[in-house]
Amino acid sequence: MSDLLLLVPFVAVIFLNLLPKRARGAALWIAFGVLVLEVAAAFAERFATIEVSAFAALERVFPFHLATDGLAGLLMLCAGLVGMAALLVARKTFEDADDRFFFSNLVLVALVGINGIAMVRDLFSLYVFVEVTAVATFILITARRMAGNEGDHAFEGAWKYILLSVIASVLMLTAVGFLLLSTGEITLAAAKEALATQDPLAWIAMGLFLCGLFVKGALVPFHGWLADAYTAAPAPVSVFMAGIVTKASGIFALLRIAQSTLGGAAPGREILLVVGAVTIVVGAFLALTQTNMKRMLAYSSVSQMGYIVLALGGDLGIGILAAGFHFFNHAISKSQLFANAAAIEKELGTLDMDEMGGIGSRMPVTAGTTAVATLSIAGLPPLAGFWSKLLIVLALWNAGEYAFAAVAILVSLVTLAYFLSLQRRVFFGKPLEKWAKVHETAPGLLVPAVALALVTIALGIGFPFVLKVLLGGGA
């Protein structure tokens, strides 16, 4: 069953390319169907571990074990929901049928990588699937022929991502090598045992692997590539990339390692705490004065990823839950915000917030859903983001990390400040004269935004129930 999650998107890609040129319009809906299956799989009963041993002779060195659990289900759910939203945005913003076809293909390729990340249990396979995802991302960013791309900017954004990704690859491969030298095994469980013995080589390997993932997840100071890559990408690509792709390859992998390998051991915990806190602060302050809407959202992403990593440094009993829930909330709200940005860009032709003003009265639905998402990420009750932040603070508090808990709370204020400034600059006030003819965007583009906003509200209000399910399900 688990291997199907890898095979289905893969076969779907091959199938799409066998379609006659006339039938390519269906590609987007086929990809959408695969994502529906993905969401269904996330809710399906946890299937047992299966062991696909690809290289029987090298079993010990290159095991290839797949297993799903609550955490994997969470990633699949996020991937499915965000992917659907991205496809719906693509349907309305890519005018060329070839672009839509192309995008659908790459979403499926990335999905293979994401599902792999969700299910693997060893560092080498993790590295492989992170790279699979990254390759799909490079192409998505650079695809200059796609509409709405800003020529050389796209190349610049992708170039930075590739350069830093190469460094990450080197770090992670070195880490795998070191771990093999140290223990002769590379499963997460084996790594945990090696770390427990305070073996320096194993710890250096873990440090390097973490650095690689920090680059992928764009944590400060490994975040240089992110803003340009997000800003340069065309609208649906930003939705998909910001919502799930980079989060899965960097942050989710960190979650998995924190859960299965680090287990709160020093100095891994301290590294996560410090990097998380620095990321939160720097990301939030960077977002504060941005004028490009997508760039502000990009830095906000950086800051929010810091929260997740910070939670992993807290009391792991709550920390994993908190990080997972914040991961979900962020995936939902941020992809929704990028979808809103896409709507604004489509109607106004710009993302420069200095040129906007009073759009709210012209685009009330977009303004409303944006408010829901921004307030949720800023952590205002009763929206979903409030609860995940509360859990994060609780995880830190229980671990006795009061200073870090204080950072988490105080930076929420900065988060609120930059998001309110976004709302004010874009939506509030009287519409400027040049936007007098702007009207609400197409219903097709509103559907993903409204649906995701409703998820945020429902999760927030129904939180006691959600928490009960989360605790019962052991996610």
Added chain:
Amino acid sequence: MTQLALVLAIVVPAVAGLLTLVLPQRRAPWAPAALAVLACAFELAIAVYVFPTDFAFAWPWMGFGVEFALKLSRLSAFVLLGIAAFSFLVTMYSAVSMSKASASRRFHAWVLLTVAFSAGAVLADNLVLLLVFWGGLLLTLFAMIAAGKTRPFATAIKAFVIVGLTDLALMFGVMLYGHLAGTLSMSATRLSLDGLGAVAFLLMAIGAMGKAGALPFHSWIPDAALDAPTPFMALLPGSLEKLLGIYFLARVALDLFVLTPESWVSPVLMWVGAATILLAVMMALVQKDYKKLLAYHAISQVGYMILGIGTALPVGIVGGLFHMVNNAIYKSSLFLTAGAVEREAGTTDLRKLGGLGRAMPVTTAAFLIAAASISGVPPFNGFFSKELVYDGALARGWVFYAIALAGSFFTAASFLKLGHAAFFGKPTREERQGKETVKEAPWPMLVPMVVLAGLCIVFGLWNALPIDRLIVPALGHAAESAHHGPFSGFPTNMLLVVLTAGVLGLAVLNHAFGVRRTGKGLGAVDHIYHAPGLESIYKLQATGALDPYRMLNGAAAVAAKGLFAIDRAIDWIYNVLATNSALATSWILRRLHSGDVNRYILWTLAGAVAIVLVVLAVVGGAR
């Protein structure tokens, strides 16, 4: 199943309330009212369905001992039933009475949200969860008054400030209780009333009495009577707020603390109750407006309940809770008759009313029953609950009994005056003017008031039904511990009954005297108004000088000036210092992000080296 039903009892009215806000008003103007009636009917069905069960569950929620805990005990089951029943009757009534009001849609939305919050507050078994719902009620209260007609906004602000302050006291009380008891659950421990425990008790009691509208947290109610929609008065100050406030006071006295007659807070509660009875009824006596007169009675009657619970004797507590039920019944019935009169005659000013009895026989009959009930005339329900309260009050001191009995006299006197002035007597030419077409109110308005009036009789004649089935089981341990004969049936202490009858007779004599003296029903109590000493107090009250809210505002103005200077300084820290340093930080960070990829690579490598060094230092050092 019960668990689901309890959650639905909160969720369904809330969702329905939000739904009314988005219904297409132009195409279906009747939709909000219909939805409100349906949702309240559903709420009533749930309340009946869960009524026989005892049930509790807790979901983890905010951490720190704050759980999403709901509990259905006898007391809450029965208050929930009351809330559902009253809201159902009132929405049915307001479907007609509010149909022309432009704010009908919003009004129904707020009613439904109020029902949701009330159900939540009654079912909550965790103090913080209770605070959340309690706070929600404050918002809907504000919104509903603001939906009225004349100068409602100032009244809404007044209600918001007063109730908000008592909510604040409740919040501090909850904090103190949590600190002392080590739990925020409402059914875990009972604290004794010494030292800080008594402070916590009083703070929480203030929250409860503020919601119920006892002195000195009452002064927004008479204002609201004139400014807010009538169904609102019947629903909130008339029934729901009394139910909630007294319910919570009972929970505080029975489940959270051990209230004993020896404790000093017991007399405090009794004095608050006694003062509320007497002062509010004195004000009610001289009112010249139907709704305002009722509003003062809404305050006065709370006094009996607080007095009853404050006695800390089983008989008093049973009486207080029974009075809570009875008051909700007859008071909402009375407010509904006021609404019917307002709709048909166009005014509630008693100087312009008179002789409506002929045109509105059903309304008049309902009024008579409810008025007899509130005055404590046997065999209506108010008589029995008051006798129980008297019994408890006399056991604690004759002065409390005397005040309560005096309250009865003035209550009876003021309702004789009200009935005489509005429904009987020959209308003067001026009173007849423009009222030739007055007719009976439509049936959806009559049914609720008749049902409620009928309940006054049922709960009077068969008072064993509410007392033995609802109230005594709700008390549990408190009622059993000192059982001195049945609480139901006809009062055992015949002396008290005789005295009550005597006082009622005096009230009738007084009315006859006043009417003969002035020649009209409205003037029946003028001699009391003009009594030496009283007149000057009444005049002072009329200027608003005795309104605690006014006094508070005066004190606040002085304090505000001093605080303003401090505020400017703090403001500078937030608005200038914090903002500028945040912007400067942001600017520096942006400068650092030049877009130069070499710089980013350098940071990445430096970060990696730093982490490896940290790892080496820690792990190497450990070995």
